[in-house]
Amino acid sequence: MAAPQTFSMTPQKNSRRNFLASAGGISALNLLPSGTLFGTNPKPNDRMNIAFIGMGGQIQGHVANLLNQGQQVAAFCDVDQRQIDRSKNRHGAKVDKAKEYRDYRELLEKEKSLDAVVIATPDHWHAAICKAAMQAGKHVYCEKPLTHTIGEARELRELCKVSKVVTQTGNQGSASANLRRSMELIAANVFGPIREVHVWHPPHGWPSGVDRPQGSDAVPKELNWDFWCGPAPVRPFKEGIYHPAKWRGWYDFGNGFLGDFCCHSFNLALRSLHLDYPSKISFRGEGLGRETFAKSCSVKYHFEKNSQRSHQVALHTYTGGGSDVPPDYAVEAAVKTFGGLPRVGCIFIGDKGMLSSGLWNSQCYIKMNGEEKYVGEGNHDAAKVVPKTIPRVRGHMHEWVDACRGSGKTFADFDHGGHLTEIGLAGIVALKMKKEIEWDGKAMKVKGHPEADKWINKSDREKWLT
Numbered sequence: 001m002a003a004p005q006t007f008s009m010t011p012q013k014n015s016r017r018n019f020l021a022s023a024g025g026i027s028a029l030n031l032l033p034s035g036t037l038f039g040t041n042p043k044p045n046d047r048m049n050i051a052f053i054g055m056g057g058q059i060q061g062h063v064a065n066l067l068n069q070g071q072q073v074a075a076f077c078d079v080d081q082r083q084i085d086r087s088k089n090r091h092g093a094k095v096d097k098a099k100e101y102r103d104y105r106e107l108l109e110k111e112k113s114l115d116a117v118v119i120a121t122p123d124h125w126h127a128a129i130c131k132a133a134m135q136a137g138k139h140v141y142c143e144k145p146l147t148h149t150i151g152e153a154r155e156l157r158e159l160c161k162v163s164k165v166v167t168q169t170g171n172q173g174s175a176s177a178n179l180r181r182s183m184e185l186i187a188a189n190v191f192g193p194i195r196e197v198h199v200w201h202p203p204h205g206w207p208s209g210v211d212r213p214q215g216s217d218a219v220p221k222e223l224n225w226d227f228w229c230g231p232a233p234v235r236p237f238k239e240g241i242y243h244p245a246k247w248r249g250w251y252d253f254g255n256g257f258l259g260d261f262c263c264h265s266f267n268l269a270l271r272s273l274h275l276d277y278p279s280k281i282s283f284r285g286e287g288l289g290r291e292t293f294a295k296s297c298s299v300k301y302h303f304e305k306n307s308q309r310s311h312q313v314a315l316h317t318y319t320g321g322g323s324d325v326p327p328d329y330a331v332e333a334a335v336k337t338f339g340g341l342p343r344v345g346c347i348f349i350g351d352k353g354m355l356s357s358g359l360w361n362s363q364c365y366i367k368m369n370g371e372e373k374y375v376g377e378g379n380h381d382a383a384k385v386v387p388k389t390i391p392r393v394r395g396h397m398h399e400w401v402d403a404c405r406g407s408g409k410t411f412a413d414f415d416h417g418g419h420l421t422e423i424g425l426a427g428i429v430a431l432k433m434k435k436e437i438e439w440d441g442k443a444m445k446v447k448g449h450p451e452a453d454k455w456i457n458k459s460d461r462e463k464w465l466t
Contacts, residue, residue, distance in 0.1 A: 054121030169417025191350030206249030209287020209295025256293020262424025277441020296320020
């Protein structure tokens with residue numbers, strides 16, 4: 001994308017080309033007039049006016065959460081009128097005054113009193129709407145993964161650093177007291193150097209290891225299918241295949257298991273093990289090289305020593321079942337403790353002990369060497385001597401609202417969420433290439449393979465972005 005030239009509050013001119021493209025574009029943001037990008041914080045006791053974009057299942061909990069906090073639901077926006085109707089029926093009289101929009105650009109243009117937006121569209125829309133909202137001076141909460149590509153994640157990370165709007169990535173485990181307690185225990189060296197992390201998940205319900213079906217179905221009158229596809233290539237509509245809920249399996253719209261869970265399951269490792277970028281990514285799998293995520297796979301991220309960590313770390317992920325499960329030595333104690341292998345999980349293996357944190361990193365069970373089973377950290381002597389040093393919060397959304405009001409900071413801003421997304425999606429690049437890769441994270445390049453660039457920075461359709 002070219003460097004930005006002009007900035008306008010009108011939808012017709014808020015294009016990706018004119019907003020943010022490079023380091024030069026970032027510095028140019030400092031020239032924006034006051035209030036265009038930087039926004040203002042509501043007073044601590046004021047109700048925030050919040051719009052919701054992407055009215056599928058995930059966002060409903062966010063609507064309820066913010067209503068329970070006493071915030072004002074200003075608008076619902078979705079390209080499918082049925083999603084808006086279902087949302088209004090679900091929340092009843094509390095959202096009677098919420099405006100309805102089918103176009104996020106119109107919403108941002110017309111709702112001048114908005115303080116913030118919550119975004120829970122399919123992944124391929126995240127970056128464009130986040131940038132439009134931030135340019136309009138609105139605080140932003142966006143579901144994970146933060147973006148659809150690595151290049152988009154890097155853009156939002158850089159924008160987050162210069163924008164004074166408050167951002168939060170929707171990896172709710174970040175607010176967990178157990179995640180923060182795990183960080184304290186790891187920092188206190190309770191487990192010794194941690195050299196391995198193992199994450200697992202069974203098969204998902206969306207399409208995997210397949211290509212698109214033939215033919216097309218009639219597009220429901222309530223759905224603008226071309227707008228739903230948005231920056232992605234248009235494809236024939238097929239009932240029950242993409243929308244709603246099944247889109248994540250398709251690479252044009254999501255990134256399968258890694259896109260779904262990297263911002264959850266890698267969260268504690270990134271924070272506590274000082275992960276930067278993997279140097280190498282290897283894998284095995286079934287159903288690779290299709291339009292959807294693999295039918296099953298195991299992906300291994302190799303992290304080298306760095307200035308904050310004197311040892312290498314191997315981060316393993318497994319999904320789909322079959323042979324794509326953690327090795328026995330990693331899960332034997334979990335099986336003994338919980339009566340069988342938990343359906344999902346995340347285990348850290350250190351020289352002195354192990355930590356079971358759960359897929360969302362919101363659990364904290366520890367087992368020291370020589371012990372057969374895990375114990376909750378509050379009941380283990382090794383943890384009792386470690387002081388609490390990280391503030392606890394009421395919840396992930398509460399933390400964002402407090403920060404929007406000028407009290408404290410978010411724990412998972414777009415810089416952090418973008419970093420998590422970059423790590424996860426580097427694995428997607430390897431799966432798409434169907435080969436082990438050496439990864440230059442800072443440069444966003446697969447070493448020796450320029451053909452990979454098309455999966456790192458995609459070419460968007462501009463029709464619905466301008």
